[in-house]
Amino acid sequence: MQKILFATSEVYPLIKTGGLADVSGSLPRALLKLGCDIKILLPAYPGVLEKAASVGLKQIAQLEIDGNAVIIKQTRLPGTKVAVWLVDIAEFSERAGNPYCGPDGNDWYDNHKRFYIFSKAAELIALNQANLDWQPDIVHCNDWQTGLIPALLSLHPDHPATVFTIHNLAYRGLFSHQAFAELNLPQAFWHHERLEFYGQMSFIKGGIAFADYVTTVSPSYAREIQKPEFGYGLDGLLRYRSDSLAGILNGIDNDEWNPGTDAHLVATYNRRTLGNKRKNKQALQEKMGLAVNSEIPLLGFIGRLVDQKGVDLILSQMSRLLTSNYQLVILGSGFPHYEQTLRNIAEQNPHKVAIHLGYDESLAHQIEAGSDIFLMPSIFEPCGLNQMYSLRYGTLPVVHAVGGLRDTVVEHSLDEIANGANGFVFQQPEGDELFAALERATLAYHQPDVWKKLQLNAMSQDFSWQTSAKAYCDIYTELQTK
Template sequence: MKVLFASGEAAPFFKTGGLGDVAHALPKELLKQGIDVRVVLPNYSQMPVKYKEQLTELRHFRFQLGYKNVYCGIKTLELEGLTYYFIDNLAYFDRSSIYGQWDDGERFAYFSTAIIEMLEVIDWIPDIIHCNDWHTAMVPVLLVDRYHWKEKLQNIRKVYTIHNIQFQGIYSPDMLTNVFGTSFNTFTEDGTKYFDNMNYMKGGINFSERVTTVSPTYAEEITTATFGEGLESTLQHNSWKLRGIINGIDYTINDPETDPLIPHHFSAKKMAGKVENKLSLQKDLGLPTDRNVAMIGIVSRLTNQKGFQLVEERLEELLQANVQVVLLGTGQANFENSFSYFETKYPDKMRSIIDFDIALAQRIYASSDMFLMPSAFEPCGLSQMISMRYGTLPIVHEVGGLADTVEPYNAFTGEGTGFSFYDFDSWTMLQTIYRALDVYYNQPDAWHGLVRNAMNKDFSWEKPAKMYIDLYQELLDEK
């Protein structure tokens, strides 16, 4: 089975969020399970030098992109046994940032078209092409509409994964003729038409044989008006091909027994290192060193989507309790300023590090007792799984992947891996934090049991990858 995994980003080359993690870890696990999988990415200028130096040029050619005749270079490297292809064009990918450019619609139209044009040039035709988010959503559309006449490409099966439905790629329908070089055949309600515009993601949903998203609960949520972001009717129409497969986390990177980014290693059976990590972090951040105080960690983008309006509303009240709050992240200026203010007001209880720091993030996961993640919506979420891996109990809003991965504490049975709340309001969130604090301070045996439960959960990619392989095989069996 040959699978081409197409993504707008993938760690360790480029990463802005969870998609970068998935596009790194899932193909790696598919390869481990015997799949001939390869990854195709744009060749952004932001690639770290150590990887740029490993690139070799495989081919270069030109193709027609609407009215333009454009250059396409194919560069490649092998990392951890996995083959990566990089679509090279300085005009589109030598930019100040990966996303957020004025011509993103054309940039990723080029990328999607180049992916298909590349296949015959490198003489490797996949059985499955697995596309991700809006950046590659037009690949299935183009295979059906523009390239259907190419015999070598006719049997490629198309899987499309929605990582975040908020970002859809909505542009003028003139893109179809001016950039994609097609007619308006796909500009229909069961194609790419979205009111008076075209919608890349809608096209990906309608023209793929299977649509997946990153948790079973999110798969249900996005068929509703509350979470569907205007595509709920499209997803209802395509519900027969919609699946929710929970993401995993990379266990080779997120391992408290070997993680090089944390000063003290530990395991579910030998927990002393976790306390040492807390004391070390307190010292380095200038907080009072106290092994017994409940440390609440936060590692996130500081946005409304992540629920920080709730945190802002109740932080003053929370900081009256016997807690230390360590926050790491960047985002909306109002939140950055607010949390910095609270650090100034409560220097012995609050640290707000307005930054993106992978090493510090790992230390917070490993040092904290609780991890606060009150997202308004969360397709999957990785932070709650990482925190559990490090024995830090998540406190989450029951949505999407958070509901699928965090088992709420049951005081009667001792079961659970964290704490959760259903109503999205700050009072309910605060009461849930207080409930966690009560268990931490007053029921130490129950707390340690929850920590063991959390650390023993399997959030590796092994099972999710097997589910994707089963889905791929299902498609090939339908031929």
């Protein structure tokens, strides 16, 4: 039985700001089913402690790290048998709200220290020096918040093997040299082949440089990040690590995202009862104040309102969308100027555009089920989950051909849809290309037999975690036999 310590900064349903939480909530469950002994290591944010209390919470260890008292508490992932170990320090547990930012929207001033202590706790657990009588064979780290863990473990000759997964290379965990000095890290780490990155310290570079194996969340993204366009200054290092770099497509939680059993919907449906999908469209139109009309293509967008997600492309085509026969529902939050612009558009066009700022899990499910077409025009997209949710719900995605979007959405001409077509793809991040793809989607939408075939193609695909989890297990096994 492989023993895995899975270190992450967020896990659904305990804490979520993005797709990392979904992966961290699903992959460990899939690994447990494959026979792994897995423990999730997570910061003890206040909201996490509150939710954990409802399923059971107890202190299992107390550590001292650089003069800081650190409590390790144990709970489990709600609804599962996966153990979760919480790293409790005041810098985590006494700050409400976003895990990474203060109420003003700026990063916490001491993020370097907070996640350094988290990494040190992981180091002690990995070396069986935390009085827990459990030592992992593999330490699986995720994104910049855990990037110091492989670096710290490299200082010990007999450390467990390390895997580092890049979920989004755009977030590199950059801090000043002063921050580096405050952490009392070995001076040897301040080097361009280690943590130093153009005069700053990069946590994510630590994971890439020191981990025994590096993965990312789709095959296409693994290729893209080795090029300057998507490499954020780390493409050279990633090319150097290419022999131990793999892209493994994320899975989705088929229990959580299942139109046949989804309690958030007014009407469940599957491939045999696809007609029930229309009831969800009507309910969504009513709920969001849109004109109730089954003939108008309803577009859905769920995501952060930031540059990466292609919001500018949507806005560039808004006048055409408003003068054409479309409706648009948006769920998300992000940059204030995007929020205000979209709010203004919705107020001026209440029967055509609806926006809900923030995040609402129930509404997300209703948008996936009630929309006809899902917009995902990301400028870059390491994997993406919403396009896979959409495919499962028979809501056909319109996507930019990057990263995991390229790996999951396939477009063919309408006379070749039997060959696995399941959506609509544009090649360049340009507004005109997005609108042209939408027009192709609309042409198909108004041919019911064609549209239904595309929907059935989409809903027939298997994006469960089973295949991906097996790929991770194969990497773990390979590292253990080296």
